[in-house]
Amino acid sequence: MTDRQILEAVLTEVRGFGTRMDKFESQMDRMEERQKCFEEETRNNFADIRLHLENITDRNISILAENHLNLINKMDVSATWMNRIMINEVKMNALTDQVARLQAKCS
Template sequence: MALTKEDLQAIAVLLQNTTEPLQNAITGMQKDITGMQKDIASMQKDITSMQKDIASMQKDITDVKLHLENITDRNISLLAENHGHLIDRLNQAVKVSDKSCLEEIRVNILTEKVEKLEKEIEELKRKTA
């Protein structure tokens, strides 16, 4: 069976009608792919920016760790050591203070006894005189 010119034209019309939706779908997919490529490029820029931020934070963390290790820890050790010396001196001062309190009490007792003895001597002098 031979195809006539009309048959060929009908086939061409059919083909054209079926290829238009395909071309529209392909065009839509191409737009979607272009949009996805733009999104990927934007994400790559964001990732690069985040990597720079992370590197900066790592440097800051390293600086803080070094400061803690080299300066803060050393200063705390010095303070603790000096605090120990101050506690020792305070303990010695308290001992001296305790001793002086005891001596003050003894002096007060002795003063009272001397005054009592003086009164007794006065009374004895009056009785003998």
């Protein structure tokens, strides 16, 4: 093989590399465009999630917290009434016992 043939073979290979590099660069450009679209979509999704958290979840937590406070207050009132009822039952039992003793003495 002569030098000229070798140079032509090398030139053919280099041109093949050039074509493949052009394809590779075009694929890289498409990939960069897709990455930009993905980043923008991700940013938009995070913004939507943030808005949902602020508008829906935070409001729901506030509602639950307010109702929880109301429930605790109602339970306190209920517990107070239950304590009074139990005290009255104890007093009633003591009075019933005293009446029974008095009746037993009188009979």
